[in-house]
Amino acid sequence: MKIILISIGTRGDMEPFLPIGNLLRERGHTVICSFPEQFRHLAENPGLEFFSLGTEFIEMLESDDGKAALGGSGSGFKRFIANVRLAFKQTDINKALVKRQFELIEREKPDRIIYNGKVVYPILWEIKHLGQTIMLSPIPYMHYVKGHTHVAFNSNFGKYLNKLTFSFANFGMITILKITKKWLKMQEHISRNMLKKVLFTNKAIYTISPSLFSKPDYWRENLKVVGFHKCSSNLAWNPNHDLVDFLEIHKDKRILYITFGSMTNPIPDEKTEILIRILERNQIPVIIGTASGGLVEPAGFRSDNIHFEAEIPYEWIFPKVYGVIHHGGSGTTHLGLKYGCATMIIPHIIDQFVWNNIIHDLGVGPKGIKIGKIKSENLEPKILDLVTNDFYKIQAGKLASQMEKESLSENLYNSICE
Numbered sequence: 314m315k316i317i318l319i320s321i322g323t324r325g326d327m328e329p330f331l332p333i334g335n336l337l338r339e340r341g342h343t344v345i346c347s348f349p350e351q352f353r354h355l356a357e358n359p360g361l362e363f364f365s366l367g368t369e370f371i372e373m374l375e376s377d378d379g380k381a382a383l384g385g386s387g388s389g390f391k392r393f394i395a396n397v398r399l400a401f402k403q404t405d406i407n408k409a410l411v412k413r414q415f416e417l418i419e420r421e422k423p424d425r426i427i428y429n430g431k432v433v434y435p436i437l438w439e440i441k442h443l444g445q446t447i448m449l450s451p452i453p454y455m456h457y458v459k460g461h462t463h464v465a466f467n468s469n470f471g472k473y474l475n476k477l478t479f480s481f482a483n484f485g486m487i488t489i490l491k492i493t494k495k496w497l498k499m500q501e502h503i504s505r506n507m508l509k510k511v512l513f514t515n516k517a518i519y520t521i522s523p524s525l526f527s528k529p530d531y532w533r534e535n536l537k538v539v540g541f542h543k544c545s546s547n548l549a550w551n552p553n554h555d556l557v558d559f560l561e562i563h564k565d566k567r568i569l570y571i572t573f574g575s576m577t578n579p580i581p582d583e584k585t586e587i588l589i590r591i592l593e594r595n596q597i598p599v600i601i602g603t604a605s606g607g608l609v610e611p612a613g614f615r616s617d618n619i620h621f622e623a624e625i626p627y628e629w630i631f632p633k634v635y636g637v638i639h640h641g642g643s644g645t646t647h648l649g650l651k652y653g654c655a656t657m658i659i660p661h662i663i664d665q666f667v668w669n670n671i672i673h674d675l676g677v678g679p680k681g682i683k684i685g686k687i688k689s690e691n692l693e694p695k696i697l698d699l700v701t702n703d704f705y706k707i708q709a710g711k712l713a714s715q716m717e718k719e720s721l722s723e724n725l726y727n728s729i730c731e
Contacts, residue, residue, distance in 0.1 A: 314424035314730070315343040319414060320449075321370060321431040323575040325642040327352045329451045329520045332542040333427065334361045336726060347417055359544065364417050369406045378402075380577045408496050415497055425729065430455060433486075433493050439511050440503060447729060448517040451643035452664040453526040453671075456517065456536055467666045483512050518728050522647060524715045525671055537728050540721030541647040543628075550626050556600070559620040560633055563598035567635035567700050570600045570625075570654075573607030576640045576661045578684055581609045591693045592619055597700055600630065607640070628652075635706065636678070636699055641665030650677060653713035655705035657681045657695060677709040 318330040346356035347364040356363040414434040426435045439446040454464040462478040519538045528538040610621035636655035656678040658669040673680040
C-alpha cells in the first residue's frame with residue numbers, strides 16, 4: 314500500500330509518525346511523510362520519502378506573537394493581542410497548508426492517510442474514500458471520556474457540560490471543514506451531517522501507553538489505544554567531557570534534568586533565572602537543556618551544580634538522572650516514565666495541562682505550575698517535593714516496569730492495515 318503520513322505542529326507532533334513510518338516501510342509499504350519544511354530531516358534521516366508543507370507555520374510559532382501565545386508570559390491583554398495577530402496570519406498560512414495537502418493527495422492517490430488533529434483535508438477526502446483515513450493522537454480526550462472535557466477545554470464543568478465540550482469541538486471542526494471546502498473550491502455537496510458522520514465513524518488510533526490512558530470499555534471499535542512507540546535513537550551519541558564529568562561528580566546525588574523541549578517563551582532569561590535561584594539555593598545538581606531557546610544559559614555563568622547543554626538524546630540522559638522537569642509533551646512524558654524518572658511538568662499549551670494532571674494522578678510527581686505563573690516562591694516547594702519525596706520515584710519505577718511489558722507493534726500495524 315501507499316500510505317501518506319501528515320502532521321502539523323511542533324516537533325513533538327511529528328515524532329509519533331516516525332516509528333509508524335519505519336514500521337510500515339519495513340513491512341513493504343510505500344510511505345510519504347508530509348511535515349513542515351523545518352522537520353524534513355526527521356523523515357529523510359531514516360530514509361523516508363518527504364513532502365514539504367512549507368516553512369510558514371513554524372515561522373509563525375517562532376515569531377514574537379507565537380512565543381507570547383505558546384509561552385503564556387506577560388499580561389492577559391498582551392497575550393490576547395498576540396493571539397488576535399496570530400489569527401490573522403494563520404488564515405493565509407492555513408490556506409497554503411490545505412492546498413499543499415490537497416495537491417499531494419491528488420497526485421499520489423494513497424491507499425491510506427494517517428493524520429493528526431491539526432490536519433483537516435483528509436477528513437473531506439474520507440467522504441469519498443471511506444475507511445482509508447486514520448486520525449492519530451498522542452494525547453487523550455479527543456473523543457468522549459466520562460469525567461473529562463475535550464482536551465481543548467482542559468477543565469471540569471461537571472458531568473453534562475463536560476460531555477457537551479466534545480460536541481462543541483466537533484461543531485468547530487465541522488465549521489473549519491466547511492470553510493476548507495470553500496478554500497479548495499470543491500463543487501460536490503458535503504452537508505454538515507455527512508461531516509458529522511465521518512467524524513463519528515472515522516478510525517482513530519491513540520499512540521499512548523495503556524498504562525497512562527486505557528481505552529474506555531464504552532468506546533466504539535473504530536477507536537483504539539495502540540501504545541507508545543518510539544524510533545530507535547542513536548545511542549552512540551557522544552557526550553562532551555564536561556557533561557560526563559558533571560554526571561560523575563554528582564553520581565551519588567539526585568540529579569535533575571530540565572528541558573522545555575520545542576517550547577519557547579518571550580522571556581527565557583527570566584524563566585531560567587527563576588530556576589537557577591532555586592537550584593543554587595538548595596544545592597540541587599541539574600542539567601538544563603536549551604535546545605529551542607525556552608531556557609538559556611546566562612553569559613559567563615559558572616556553577617558546580619548546574620550544567621547547560623544544547624541537546625541530549627532523552628534515551629541517553631533519562632536513565633542517568635533521578636527526575637525530570639519538562640514542558641509536558643506526550644513523547645517526553647512517556648520517555649521520562651519509561652525510564653522511571655520522578656516527573657514534574659511546567660505546562661505551556663493545551664495538551665500539556667492534561668499530562669500535568671495525569672502525572673500527578675499517577676503519583677509520579679507533584680502537580681506543576683503553568684509557565685506563565687512560575688515564580689521562585691511557588692515553584693521552589695514543588696521542586697523540593699520532587700527531589701525529596703521518595704514516593705514519586707518508587708511509583709515511577711513501578712510504572713516503568715509496567716510499560717516495559719507492553720508489546721504493541723502488531724496492534725499498531727493491524728490497526729492501520731486491517
